[in-house]
Amino acid sequence: MNLPDTATPLNGIANVRLPAWLLPAGWPLQAGEPVTADLRFDAGKIASVTPYQPDQNDLWNAHGTLALPGLIEPHAHLDKTFTIARSRPSTPGLLAAIETLHQDRQHWTADDLRQRARKGLAWAAANGVTRLRTHIDWFDVAPPLAWLELGEMPHTSVTLERVALAPLSFFADAGAADRIARAVAESGKHCLLGGFIHSSNWDPAAMRNLMQSASRWKLNLDLHIDEELSPVAHGLSWLADYLSQTDFSGHICCSHGCALASGSEQQAQEILSLLAAQRVTLIALPMTNLLLQDAVTGRTPRQRGITLLKEAQTAGVPLLLGCDNVQDAFCPAGSYDPLDTLTCALFALQLDNVFDQQSRLICDVAALTGEAPAALPLSPGSDASLVIFPGSDSLTWPLHSAARLVIRHGRLTHQRTWNQELSHES
Ligand SMILES: [Zn+2]
Known part of the structure; x- marks a missing residue:
């Protein structure tokens, strides 16, 4: 050739x-x-x-x-990436990784953030990614340095989307929820509101404030939701119920949704059909879920920790696969290559017809943005x-x-x- x-x-x-x-x-x-x-x-x-x-x-x-x-990377964390060499958690699992991240923040100067994010974007572009969505942690109601620095990154060949990732507790106060949403809305194009929604911080009143503030500021949402194996995780079931009763004008992506695999089949089917009706996109993150779910030192994991991708496909829920964390406290490995993510999913989720059908999971821009494409x-x-x-x-x-x-x-x-x-x- x-x-x-x-x-x-x-x-x-x-x-x-x-x-x-x-x-x-x-x-x-x-x-x-x-x-x-x-x-x-x-x-x-x-x-x-x-x-x-x-x-x-x-x-x-x-x-x-x-x-x-052109490939898409629907879920990354450019603010945390490439920090594993200096910040390695001492115990496994999601909550230990979050604690390690907070210790690493002392190093997050403008230079440090820019250099690591540029490296991630350069790797993604070389792998064929044309659009990358990064979540960025917020530590109070004002935009963090990483939000501002990544917003000012020089234009590259990759369209960069930013999601404000705030713990659900930040939305407990309606005024604070509104200030976060307003700051996101005033940050320009390709900015979304996000949140970390987990049974450890569950608060339905805060969820309502989050949804209402996103509506008020006409924001799309991308939520870290039910990243756990608790059969009583509330996030997706609450959201499905809320959307069946309340109009929400924007598009919603739900990232993770691991707990769907822990509850009953009937409960999962009900949630998935409600999400499909509202065109909510589910983003599965097989690599970090395999690493962080059912993670106990010295014990082989028994559960896969990944959302119900095949059932979601059957129900008509738009779906994507993302890499999530790359070389940080949450995931020590990673490459910004969507083919690596798809390879992981092939085995973890037992996918077939991978090139002719499932490759769509790493290319479908319409599933990410919710904008109806004019054509394929x-x-x-x-x-x-x-x-x-x-x-x-x-x-x-x-x-x-x-x-x-x-x-x-x-x-x-x-x-x-x-x-x-x-x-x-x-
Ligand atoms: Zn994530």
Whole structure:
């Protein structure tokens, strides 16, 4: 495979294998798989997507290589990332990690925050991420330094969204809830209200204040909710009930939702059908859930700790997979590569048809923003932004797929290849 020139925009890509979920109805199949596609670009946008025809010499030929639209990272923590070397918790589990985080905050100068966040964004961009949502911890009702610093990060190739992550107790006072929501609303585009909602801080009056302040300031929500295995965690069941009785104009993402896997099947089905009716998106975070749930020193975990992804899919709940913490007190590992997250989910959640169907879990911008897309990604008029996986195939992927070509607005921006694969390909 000859690589395209980074200096010149491409006319398009011939003979590229796209996943079934993003191809239009009626796309031809061969041996049960979608035939490869030809994509033509015009001024950084997709001009056409058609089944492959040979001898289109003005297009770069991908020789059947797998490709996806730009990836999304729906749930990260750029304020905490890359702190594991200096702040490692001494005991396992979520609450010990939170305590360690508070000790690490003494190091969070503007320089420290910028340098770590830039590194996370650079890794994500090189992996093909075009949009990243980071939660940022708030420590009182005023925006923290990390909120301000990340808001002023120079524009990169990754669209950055910020979520104000405040413990539910901050919303117990209606005036304080309103001040937080107002500060988020006045922070500009791509800012959301969040919260940490757990049985250790459960307070239905505070939940009501949180929802009402988000409504008042026309904010979308992304909640850390029920990140625990308690069968009586209240967050999702309260939210489903609230939304069935009260109009909420914005879009809501619920991150974690681990406790759904602990209660009864019937309770979970009721919650999921209410969430589906309200188009609430569920973001599963398999890596940190496997690490932090059912975590006891010296004991092998018995439970997986992950939300009911398959039942949510069946119920019609929009779904995404995120990395959550990367190299901090909550998770010592991580890469800002959505393929690593999907690989983890493949085994932990026993996913099948991973490339042709489940790859949507790391690409679906509409599930993240709640904005109805005009059309599927890579349809005519959309950004010519793709990630290409040289040396992989639909059975191997997402394992052994670190090699990558990232195309942004019709131009090659990042490449990571191995000579062994190039010689094999040629
Ligand atoms: Zn998180």
